[in-house]
Amino acid sequence: MKDRRTFALGWGMALGFSLLSGICAMAIGLYVANARQHVGANYTALVADVVRAQQHPVLLRATLNAMQEHPHHLHAERLANLVWRIPQHIRGVSHGLSQSQLAPSDYRPALDTLARVETRLAELAALIDADIETDEDRQALQALGYELETELAWAYGELNDLIHVAAGEQRQIMERLSLAIGLLVLLALAVVAGLMLALIRLSRQRELVSRLSLVDDLTGLGNRRYLLETAERLYQQSLRNERPMSLALLDLDHFKHLNDTWGHPAGDRVLEAFAQALQEETRQADIVARIGGEEFCILMPDTPLEGAHDLAERVRHRIAELNEAALGIPASITVSLGLATGTGSAAGFDRLYSRADRALYRAKANGRNRTEVSKA
């Protein structure tokens, strides 16, 4: 069940990451495609160039109108100045357009018109340079001037519209991109948060599983695995500190008979009462474990034989005194104990255990309800 949940969690996380990577890749692809078309162009500068250039047809018309109102006034200098400035701006705008990402087909008609104006400005310059003496001369100059003014105004108007539309699209795309990036960041945060939660759950589950694998279900004491995991470390520690360590193995007497007489559930209840009594009689530092059906042990770090023997006898008497209120059945129980103390020899915990086991065997053989001490 747990395996299936971990498997599903792993798949969920893999799917989440694939989804996130896919969305990121798509967003980046879209960004690159649009950036190439729009983001690279500096429309603000181009708009400024065109707006500046749009002043020229206005000035040209104003000068031509003034010529009409005051025919004898000399306007040649103003006209010459315009004829000199207009081509420069046309070249500037043409250059800006060629650098932009706008489709050339969109601005080609306007540029062609500007190129034509640029060529015909030479004619206007020639007319200005020639002395304007007759009305015909003046009319010819004005006709050409108005014609060029109209073409200039049309071309710049077209370009202005075109660039404004492109700038609007660029702004819209940038806004959408900002929104997409914001959403991506949120998504990434959600995935990271989900991942962290999953990891926390996973580590809690693992902790629980490892704790459960060391605990005896019925009594809540440590089990044989717990004893073996803890004992060797404690034993080596006591050796290093040159301190004695004692081990008592306990086995309830005639427990089969009790089970047979009162039933298995009553036997369980007795085991629970027995475990509770053991815990109450031992110190915090002692390791109490259920290592088999009705077999228990008390590992006593930093405890010499005399102290361990006192504890063993105290436990034995306490168990014999357990009454119906504690046991749940109108019976009494006894326990046999085998005791061994590690004296600082280099032998490991296994040796201490088998010595205690042999002592327990003797306790059973010598009539039960007694504590036997290992001599060697």
Ligand SMILES: Nc1nc2c(ncn2[C@@H]2O[C@H](COP(=O)(O)OP(=O)(O)OP(=O)(O)O)[C@@H](O)[C@H]2O)c(=O)[nH]1
């Ligand atoms: N109720 C209950 N009984 C258990 C449990 N684990 C083991 N037993 C029983 O404990 C009994 C142990 O019997 P034996 O090994 O013959 O030992 P005994 O009857 O105590 O005899 P001695 O140890 O020689 O005094 C068996 O009947 C097992 O079924 C348990 O968790 N609950």
